[in-house]
Amino acid sequence: MKHTLQQLAEGLGCKLLGDGAVVVTNVASLKSASSESLVFVDDAKHLNSALASSAAAVIAGQFVADLTTAKPLLISSQPRLAFARAAKILNTPDDERRNVHPSAVISATARLGKNVGVSARAIVGNEARIGDETAIGEGCVIGHRVEIGSHCRIDANVTIYSGTTLGDRVVIQSGAVLGSEGFGYVRDQQTGRYEQFPQVGRLVIEDDVEIGANSTVDRGALDETCIGRGTKIDNLVHVGHNVRIGHDVVIAAQTGLSGSAVIEDNVIIGGQVGIADHVRIEEGAVLGAQSGIPSKKVIRGKGVVFWGTPARPIREYLKELAYLSHSARQSR
Amino acid sequence: MKHTLQQLAEGLGCKLLGDGAVVVTNVASLKSASSESLVFVDDAKHLNSALASSAAAVIAGQFVADLTTAKPLLISSQPRLAFARAAKILNTPDDERRNVHPSAVISATARLGKNVGVSARAIVGNEARIGDETAIGEGCVIGHRVEIGSHCRIDANVTIYSGTTLGDRVVIQSGAVLGSEGFGYVRDQQTGRYEQFPQVGRLVIEDDVEIGANSTVDRGALDETCIGRGTKIDNLVHVGHNVRIGHDVVIAAQTGLSGSAVIEDNVIIGGQVGIADHVRIEEGAVLGAQSGIPSKKVIRGKGVVFWGTPARPIREYLKELAYLSHSARQSR
Amino acid sequence: MKHTLQQLAEGLGCKLLGDGAVVVTNVASLKSASSESLVFVDDAKHLNSALASSAAAVIAGQFVADLTTAKPLLISSQPRLAFARAAKILNTPDDERRNVHPSAVISATARLGKNVGVSARAIVGNEARIGDETAIGEGCVIGHRVEIGSHCRIDANVTIYSGTTLGDRVVIQSGAVLGSEGFGYVRDQQTGRYEQFPQVGRLVIEDDVEIGANSTVDRGALDETCIGRGTKIDNLVHVGHNVRIGHDVVIAAQTGLSGSAVIEDNVIIGGQVGIADHVRIEEGAVLGAQSGIPSKKVIRGKGVVFWGTPARPIREYLKELAYLSHSARQSR
Numbered sequence: 001m002k003h004t005l006q007q008l009a010e011g012l013g014c015k016l017l018g019d020g021a022v023v024v025t026n027v028a029s030l031k032s033a034s035s036e037s038l039v040f041v042d043d044a045k046h047l048n049s050a051l052a053s054s055a056a057a058v059i060a061g062q063f064v065a066d067l068t069t070a071k072p073l074l075i076s077s078q079p080r081l082a083f084a085r086a087a088k089i090l091n092t093p094d095d096e097r098r099n100v101h102p103s104a105v106i107s108a109t110a111r112l113g114k115n116v117g118v119s120a121r122a123i124v125g126n127e128a129r130i131g132d133e134t135a136i137g138e139g140c141v142i143g144h145r146v147e148i149g150s151h152c153r154i155d156a157n158v159t160i161y162s163g164t165t166l167g168d169r170v171v172i173q174s175g176a177v178l179g180s181e182g183f184g185y186v187r188d189q190q191t192g193r194y195e196q197f198p199q200v201g202r203l204v205i206e207d208d209v210e211i212g213a214n215s216t217v218d219r220g221a222l223d224e225t226c227i228g229r230g231t232k233i234d235n236l237v238h239v240g241h242n243v244r245i246g247h248d249v250v251i252a253a254q255t256g257l258s259g260s261a262v263i264e265d266n267v268i269i270g271g272q273v274g275i276a277d278h279v280r281i282e283e284g285a286v287l288g289a290q291s292g293i294p295s296k297k298v299i300r301g302k303g304v305v306f307w308g309t310p311a312r313p314i315r316e317y318l319k320e321l322a323y324l325s326h327s328a329r330q331s332r
Numbered sequence: 333m334k335h336t337l338q339q340l341a342e343g344l345g346c347k348l349l350g351d352g353a354v355v356v357t358n359v360a361s362l363k364s365a366s367s368e369s370l371v372f373v374d375d376a377k378h379l380n381s382a383l384a385s386s387a388a389a390v391i392a393g394q395f396v397a398d399l400t401t402a403k404p405l406l407i408s409s410q411p412r413l414a415f416a417r418a419a420k421i422l423n424t425p426d427d428e429r430r431n432v433h434p435s436a437v438i439s440a441t442a443r444l445g446k447n448v449g450v451s452a453r454a455i456v457g458n459e460a461r462i463g464d465e466t467a468i469g470e471g472c473v474i475g476h477r478v479e480i481g482s483h484c485r486i487d488a489n490v491t492i493y494s495g496t497t498l499g500d501r502v503v504i505q506s507g508a509v510l511g512s513e514g515f516g517y518v519r520d521q522q523t524g525r526y527e528q529f530p531q532v533g534r535l536v537i538e539d540d541v542e543i544g545a546n547s548t549v550d551r552g553a554l555d556e557t558c559i560g561r562g563t564k565i566d567n568l569v570h571v572g573h574n575v576r577i578g579h580d581v582v583i584a585a586q587t588g589l590s591g592s593a594v595i596e597d598n599v600i601i602g603g604q605v606g607i608a609d610h611v612r613i614e615e616g617a618v619l620g621a622q623s624g625i626p627s628k629k630v631i632r633g634k635g636v637v638f639w640g641t642p643a644r645p646i647r648e649y650l651k652e653l654a655y656l657s658h659s660a661r662q663s664r
Numbered sequence: 665m666k667h668t669l670q671q672l673a674e675g676l677g678c679k680l681l682g683d684g685a686v687v688v689t690n691v692a693s694l695k696s697a698s699s700e701s702l703v704f705v706d707d708a709k710h711l712n713s714a715l716a717s718s719a720a721a722v723i724a725g726q727f728v729a730d731l732t733t734a735k736p737l738l739i740s741s742q743p744r745l746a747f748a749r750a751a752k753i754l755n756t757p758d759d760e761r762r763n764v765h766p767s768a769v770i771s772a773t774a775r776l777g778k779n780v781g782v783s784a785r786a787i788v789g790n791e792a793r794i795g796d797e798t799a800i801g802e803g804c805v806i807g808h809r810v811e812i813g814s815h816c817r818i819d820a821n822v823t824i825y826s827g828t829t830l831g832d833r834v835v836i837q838s839g840a841v842l843g844s845e846g847f848g849y850v851r852d853q854q855t856g857r858y859e860q861f862p863q864v865g866r867l868v869i870e871d872d873v874e875i876g877a878n879s880t881v882d883r884g885a886l887d888e889t890c891i892g893r894g895t896k897i898d899n900l901v902h903v904g905h906n907v908r909i910g911h912d913v914v915i916a917a918q919t920g921l922s923g924s925a926v927i928e929d930n931v932i933i934g935g936q937v938g939i940a941d942h943v944r945i946e947e948g949a950v951l952g953a954q955s956g957i958p959s960k961k962v963i964r965g966k967g968v969v970f971w972g973t974p975a976r977p978i979r980e981y982l983k984e985l986a987y988l989s990h991s992a993r994q995s996r
Contacts (some may be wrong), residue, residue, distance in 0.1 A: 029886035080861070081850045103769055105435055105452045115573070118768045120787050121803075123452050123470050123488075138787050138805040139453075139821075141470040141488040141506075146766075154804040156787075156823045156843075157471075159488045159506040159545075174805075174823040174841045175878070176505045177545040180487075183566040186413045187889045192580055193562050196542070197358065197360050197412070198419035211881040212862070213823075213841040214507070214900075216545040216567040219718050222361035229614075229856050234847040234924035235880040236546075236903050236920075238567050238585040238603075248856055252847065253902040254938075255568045255918045256603050258567075258621075266856070271902075271920050272956075274604040274622045288923075290938045290956045290973050292604075292622045309622050309640075316657070323660035325980070328987035437767055437784045455784050455802050461914070471785075473802040473820040473838075489803075491820045491838040491877075509838045509877040512819075515898040515916065518745045525894050528874070529744070530691050530751035532806075546839070548877040548899040554693035568878075570899050570917040570935075588900075588918045588935050593697055606918075606936040606954045624936075624954045641954050648989070655992035 001025065001090055005057055005072050008038070011089050012082045014059065018072025024056045027087040035264050038074075038090070041084035068136065113150060120132040121252070125162065133250070137174070144180075149207065167207035167229070175214040182218040182225075182259060197221060197242060206230075208238025212237065212253065221259075228265070240277070252289070266302075287311060333355065333422055335391055337404050340370070343421050344414045346391065356388045359419040370406075370422070372415035391415050406478025420535070445482060457494060469506070478511075481539065493551065499539035499561070507546040511535040514550040514557075514573025516590060529553060531573060538562075544569065544585065553591075560597070572609070584621070598634075606641070619643060665754055669736050672702070675753050676746045678723065682736030687856065688720045691751040698876065702738075702754070703745035723747050732929070762799070777814060789826060802837070810843075813871065825883060831871035832894070840880040843867040845925060846882040846889075846905025861885060862903060870894075876917065885923075904941070914996055916953070930966075938973070950974060 003011075006020030028037035029208075030141070033055035039049045040059035042313045050058045057072040061079045074080035083265075087302050100106065101120040106133045106160030110124045113132035118124060122140040131150030136142060140154055143162030146153070160166075166253065184197035201220025211217070212235035219225055221241045226247045234253040239245070243257050248264035251257075255269050259278040263269070270289035275281070283290045285300035292309030293299060299306055305314040338352030360369035362378070365387035373382045381433035382403075393411045408414035432438065433452040433657075442456045445464035450456060454472040463482030468474060472486055475494030476600045480486070484502045492498075493511030504510065516529035533552025537559045543549070544567035551557055553573045559565070560578045567583040568579040571577070575589045578597035583589075587601050590609040596603070599613050600622035607613070611625045616634035624641030625631060631638055637646040667675075670684030692701035694710075695721035704723035705714045714722045714735075714885035720970060721736040725743045740746035765784040776787045782788060784805040795814030804818055807826030812818070816834045824830075825843030836842065848861035865884025869891045870923065875881070876899035883889055885905045891897070892910045898917040903909070910929035915921075919933050922941040924989050927933070931945050935951035939945070943957045948966035956973030958962060963970055969978040 003535055003818070027864065027886065032887055039554065053777050063959075078850075078853055079858060084859045084861050087864065091864075105433075119784055120473075122455055139471055139489070139803055141822075142490075143435045155719055155825075156807075157489060157821060157841075158470075161487075163507070173844045174825070175546070175880070177489075177567075177837060180505045180545040180567065181702050182847075183564070185582065188413055189410055191542070193414060194564055194580060195416045197416050197593065200359065200419065201364075201422075208857070209363075212847060213844040213882075214546050214568075214878050215841070216507070216547075218567070222359065222857040223364055232847070232849055235841075235844065235882070236568060236878075236900060246858070247857075248858060249496055250849065250858065253372060253904065253924070254918065255587065256959045257601060258584070271922060271940070272604070272936070276603070289940055289958075290622075290954075294339060294621075310653070312657075316660070320656050321661040321974070323654060323663050324988060325976075327659075327991070331987050354725055407689055428901070437765075453785055453803075471803055471821070477819075489821060491803075493819075493838070507878070509821075509899075512837045512877040512899065515876060515896070517896055517914065518742075518748045520745055526912060526914065527745060527748045529748050532691065532751065532755075533696075546878050546900075548839070550899070552879075555696055568900060572917065581880060586918065590935060595859070597812050603926075604936070608935070608953055622954075626953075628908070629839065642985070652992040655995050656988060659991075 003090060005074065007084055008089065009074055012074065012076065012085055014061075014074035014076045014082055016072065016074055017064075017068070018057070020072070022056055022072050024090065026090055027083060028055065030055070038083070038086055040079050042079045059086065098133075104136075107144075119156070121216075131168065143179070150274045155213075157310045161203075164205070164219065166205045167209065169208050170205055171210040171213065173213040175234070176211050177216045178205070178211070178215055182221050184221050184241060185257065201225070201241070203227075205249075208234070215239075218243075234271070246283075258295075288314060335422060338408065340418055340421065341406055344391075344406065344408065344417055346406035346414055348404065348406055349396075350389070350399070352404070354388050354404050356422065359544045360387065360424055361417060362387070370415070370418055374411045391418065432464075433482040436468075439476075451488070465501065475511070487545075487628075493535075495539070496535045497510050498537045499541065501540050502537055503542040505543065505547075505567070508543050509548045510537070510543075512548055513552045514553050516553050516573060516591065533557070533573070535559075538579075541565070547571070551576075555570065567605070590627075620646060667754060669738065672753065673738055673749055675722075675756075676738065676740065676808065678740045678746055680736065680738055681732070682890060686694075686720055686736050688754065690754055692719065698726040701763065702747070702750055704743050716937055725893075727796050746992070757987065765802075768800075771808075783820070804845045807843070815844070819877075823869075828867045828869070828883065830869045832871055832875070833872050835874040837877040837879075837899070841880045842869070842877050843883045844880055844977070846885050847906060848923065863888070865905070867891075872909075873897070879903075882907075898935070910947075922959075952978060 008015035022248045024038040025085040027035040030216045037055045039055040044063040059074045090296045098117045100118045104118040104295045106124040109127040118319040119138040122144045125144035128146045134152040137156035139157040148166045149168035155174040164179035181199035185194040194300040203219040206229040211233045215237040217239040218241040233251040238256040240259040242260040245263045252271035257274040262280045263284040268286045273292045276295040278296045280298045280302045286305045288307035291311040307314045308317040333435045334482040334576035335599040343346040357368040367540040369387045371387040376395040403633040423616045428450045431449045436450040438456040439458040448512035449467040451470040456474045457476035459476045461488040466484040469488035471489040480498045481500035486508040486660045511530035522623040535551040538560045538561040543578040547569040550573040560591045563581040570588040572591040574596045577595045584662045596615040596618045600618045606624040608627040610628045612630045614632045618637045620639035623643040639646045673680040688702040691702040693707045694717045703719040706726040708756040723738045725793040761785045762779045762781045764782040768782040770788040771790040778883035781799040783802040788806045789808035792810045798816040803821040812830045814831035819838040828843035836940040845863035847859040867883040875897045879901040881903040883907040895913040902920040904923040909927045915933045916935035919937040926944045928947040930948045932950045936954045938956040940959040942960045944962045946964045950969045952971035955975040971978045972981040
């Protein structure tokens, strides 16, 4: 959608230097920018490249001061953030997403809010409730009694098991499965066979959570699995039953959280990390990629980076690696 | 569904202490129990909490002896198992699951047993055979000549490639893919290009197998991939072509089994374990989370826990970790 | 489909020894061969077993020389490759795959080539273009403006986000998600909340690429994610935004490639490998299973095998493992 720089400066709370009547329609990298693009620089050393690009205008940091250039500038204390927000403003809403496609199968007892989109072949179960402006993608299966808030985006071929609850502004990418049965079995001491422990709890996903493609989140066994407000989860992540994740947690691709793990607020978890059952990761800890936390461990340390299996503070781990490399080379 | 304690005691083979006319409708945790809930304790130290909960009745171990309490008790030698079975008895069968939805696309040459449910938008291919009381979820794609036994539950958006066979009482959770082509290529020595080695075998899944959400199981290349009776597989697990898994094996989330691996009966495999091609894990071995077994290795030892990459007995591995940590700290 | 050995010998460029009128209909292993099967041996020591099998004929290496046997032989300098190609010749094309099923939902503005198959319940978006002889599986969701080349096979329940481009002869197995939004966020320094960095780039998949079941490939953030010609990707692999993969790369199951990683031509990557952001794997390097490459590292060495986390040449890594095992055993 077209916006003038003047409009964007107001929307973003940026200071405008240059012609506010200039129109932009999209965000771009310096390399791919066209004459209607908005680009950004968050480091003074890239400013000249940005000014030399084909972009219509540049979002830059306060390092620019009152520089006068041929290209208009939007000045922000957080230029990367302003750029992200500009993209949202410029992103054309897809009107098609607000219709209910005739091939969708929607239960007569489901309740849909205003401007809800249900795409082709999506299924909405009995007594499901979907909030205003939410879009359900093609081929999605929304189970019975699922509650989805407003302004959510559920991409194509997502499956949400019955009884799951999603807050507002939640984004679920394609192929994700929410509310599946957890992995809990009881072994019969007489026959040696496994029987499923009841998996009859539920899954609660709070506001502003985003979950990547083909990730899986199990419902609680008897109680709840909960993903807290603002948490972002990448592709192919596994979240087991009864896990409790706090606010503003970031979890990179292919990480797995076993049953009853607790992840507190503001934790950052790299890719392919393995977190065993009943682990607690306390507020603000950082887990390096591929690290592993054994069962029932507590990881503590705001801003401390942990690495390895079993995970230890990265300083210690690097020292061990250096010692091992050195010693092995010395030995014969 | 409502059941009296008397009925449950008979169904479960438990000893009943107290009023057999009391009615329960669901299983619950001590925390979430309501006045119609059944809870359990498998340790004497939790008995008082259970008696103080809102539950209607408690399943407990023989440690209770002949205690007389205000709350009725069901006594079992395996209280956790009795609780799991009670949940199955109490779980209301969903009648809707036994219908064929008009939007399902079922081949004229497919054969469906009694009370088979085929949910909205599911597809059943030519000459497929589906046994009595089996439920096919929304959006499933069941290929040609697939055979599914009786009392199975195939959840929404599962894909089963042509020619796959499933036994009775098999549960497949959403998004799982069964019978896909394995990862086998031949490199042309002249051009350096890869061409697919034939992946024309089949996949056989025996009775009582359960497979988690978004897991993938490849068919055999020329012969069979086989998952043995009673094996339980978690979410996002990968099983390669020609793998043979025995009976009552447990495989946690995100583990991968490469081509032609053999997993014998009663093996337990943690999460994110990597098993290379042609590995053999012998009966009853236990592989800790994130461990790795290099190509062609044999792991032997009933009840022995292995850990690390390459996996070694956990005692050795822990000793190595302790030595390394100590030595690195000493060196400067 | 039936073929005579004479026809196959010509099609494969093999030398025929024996009766060219013999008919074969399928490829098989020695064990599973029937009287219409073609088998292969690439090692002289298996030749006798092959001759003793029930197979109609055997593809063998030049080690056979001019041996005269009761069973006809096809001699090739690359018998395994010839066998793979024979399988393609024998594999009956499924005519059904060339129809458009009445339950498919195809946009009026999509353009389909000759003999395109669109299976039941598949969806093809606005302005999508699908090349000749391509087959779209059941339940697939092909987004707006997606371009798919000719002779591709998109299996059931695949999701392709809008704007993605696929070359010719591409194979995508079930449940894969192509073109999803990458995992990039900007943290607001004032509120501590994460906002999505724009993920408005695209995904380009070149000719002859094959991608396994339930794998996920993110589009570029502002520019492109690109998977080069002939690259083969296994199941449950994650490819992040802006990744660039060269030609003839092989990536085994459950490996993850973080944002902006570069994988050059002819690299071989084992299963469960973790590659952090901005890593470069240079031409022809080999990464052992479960190895990990930290952020921004460059891995160099044609044909060199790297292992461990952080990955080092396998000789070094094995020496370290041996040293550690030995030293730990010595210490007390």
